[in-house]
Each structure stands twice: as C-alpha cells, then as structure tokens.
Amino acid sequence: MNAKSLQQHDDSRKPRSDGEQSRIRLLQAATRLFGNQGFSRTSTREIAQAAGANVAAISYYFGDKAGLYQACFASMCEPAPDNITQFDQPHYTLRQSLDGYYRQLLAPLLAGEDAQQLVRLFYREMLEPTGLWEREIHNNIKPEHLALAGVLSRHLGLAQPDDSVHRLAYALVGMAIQLLVGRDIIHTITPHLLGTPEAIVEWLRYLGDYAEALVQAEKNKLQQG
Numbered sequence: 001m002n003a004k005s006l007q008q009h010d011d012s013r014k015p016r017s018d019g020e021q022s023r024i025r026l027l028q029a030a031t032r033l034f035g036n037q038g039f040s041r042t043s044t045r046e047i048a049q050a051a052g053a054n055v056a057a058i059s060y061y062f063g064d065k066a067g068l069y070q071a072c073f074a075s076m077c078e079p080a081p082d083n084i085t086q087f088d089q090p091h092y093t094l095r096q097s098l099d100g101y102y103r104q105l106l107a108p109l110l111a112g113e114d115a116q117q118l119v120r121l122f123y124r125e126m127l128e129p130t131g132l133w134e135r136e137i138h139n140n141i142k143p144e145h146l147a148l149a150g151v152l153s154r155h156l157g158l159a160q161p162d163d164s165v166h167r168l169a170y171a172l173v174g175m176a177i178q179l180l181v182g183r184d185i186i187h188t189i190t191p192h193l194l195g196t197p198e199a200i201v202e203w204l205r206y207l208g209d210y211a212e213a214l215v216q217a218e219k220n221k222l223q224q225g
Contacts, residue, residue, distance in 0.1 A: 022053050022057055025052060025053060026048070026051045026057060026058060027075055028117075029047050029048075029050035029051035030042075030051075030068050030072050031117050032050070032117050033050060034072060035118075035119075035120030035121040036120065038127075039069055039124075039130055044064075066130075069132070080139060080140040080144055084143065086103060087099075087100035087148070088151055094151075094215060097151045097155075098208045098211045098212065101148060101151075101172075102207045102211075103204060105176050106176055106179060106180070108180065109179060109183075109194070116184075119181065145166075145170075148172070152168055156218060156222060157219075158222075164221075172214060175207055175210060179194070179203060
C-alpha cells in the first residue's frame with residue numbers, strides 16, 4: 001500500500017464531524033423555513049441552499065422532506081417519560097414537582113434565538129396540520145398532563161384527579177405557555193423579562209410561587225366544601 005492509499009485508508013476511519021454539522025445545519029434551516037412558510041410551501045432545494053448543503057444530503061440523513069419535518073419536531077420534543085421523571089417522583093415536595101415541571105416545559109426558551117423558531121414551527125403545524133401535532137398531543141402532551149394531574153391529586157389528598165384538578169393543571173400550564181406563545185408580546189412590552197437566561201430562570205421561580213398559591217387555593221376550597 002503506497003503512502004497516498006495509506007492516507008486515504010486512515011482518513012476513512014476518522015469520524016466525519018463535518019457530516020454531523022451538515023445534518024444540524026439542515027435541521028436548523030428546515031425548522032426556520034417550515035415555521036415561516038409551512039411544510040407544503042417549503043422545498044428541499046430551498047432548505048439545502050439555506051443550509052449550505054447538497055439536496056442529496058436530505059435524502060441521506062432524513063429520507064425525504066417528510067422525514068426531515070419529523071426530525072425537526074423530534075429535535076425539540078423530549079419523550080414524555082423523560083419529561084415526566086423531572087416532576088413526578090413520589091418523594092418530591094409539591095414545590096419540587098412544580099419546579100421540575102416548569103423547567104422541562106420552558107426548556108425551549110433557554111435555546112436562545114432557536115426558541116422562537118421552534119415555537120413558530122408548532123404554530124405552523126397547528127394551523128396547517130400534517131398529523132404530527134395530533135401525534136404530539138397523544139404521545140407527549142396527554143401523558144404529561146395526566147402525570148401533572150396525578151401529582152396535584154396526591155398533594156391535595158385526592159385518590160384520583162377530578163374535573164377541578166384537571167382545570168387546575170390546565171391553569172398551571174397556561175401560565176408557562178404564555179411565555180412561549182406570547183414571547184413577541186413580552187419582548188415588545190417588557191423585553192428585559194425574557195432578555196437573558198437569568199431572566200428566564202427568574203421566571204421559573206415566580207411560576208413556582210404562583211402555582212403554589214393556586215394549589216393552596218384549591219386545597220382551601222376542598223377543606224371548605
């Protein structure tokens with residue numbers, strides 16, 4: 001084996017970090033374009049051009065445009081069991097469970113500029129559904145909601161969630177969802193409240209305070225009723 005062949009053989013055994021970078025660029029470009037334009041109006045050629053990659057790379061890494069679209073969702077949606085373990089533990093206090101719930105729910109905000117692109121992609125999927133949003137509801141959102149309702153029931157002394165507990169769970173989630181879907185509003189009115197990672201962490205503390213107050217109000221109603 002000559003020196004050139006030896007060099008080629010050695011190179012082939014090295015990890016192709018440039019390939020992973022190309023895959024990440026495709027995901028980032030696709031998330032932005034799908035979020036801004038929707039699935040049907042975004043072409044693979046346009047995505048490849050925005051990512052500085054070859055169109056064939058989409059087929060290589062994702063199979064086709066639909067596979068790339070699914071990968072964009074998968075990159076920002078942790079499986080429900082992974083999220084649930086962050087707040088549903090039998091030894092957790094109520095505050096520990098609430099803090100864990102809000103940490104996993106607001107994790108996209110800590111992604112910086114990518115957070116808005118992720119939220120836009122969710123918006124677009126809800127407006128122009130391809131089936132992924134319904135799958136997300138059944139595979140992730142519903143299990144997380146039921147787990148949260150179970151946690152609340154446990155701390156309220158109930159054997160299982162009733163309608164009031166489900167309403168409470170939706171209300172607790174709604175406070176955090178406002179930070180995701182109303183990010184542009186907050187940036188316009190009070191930009192400093194979401195301007196830094198430290199500001200987002202501060203939100204987590206306040207959300208925990210508000211949530212504890214709501215749970216206590218529900219507990220008071222149960223005691224009175």
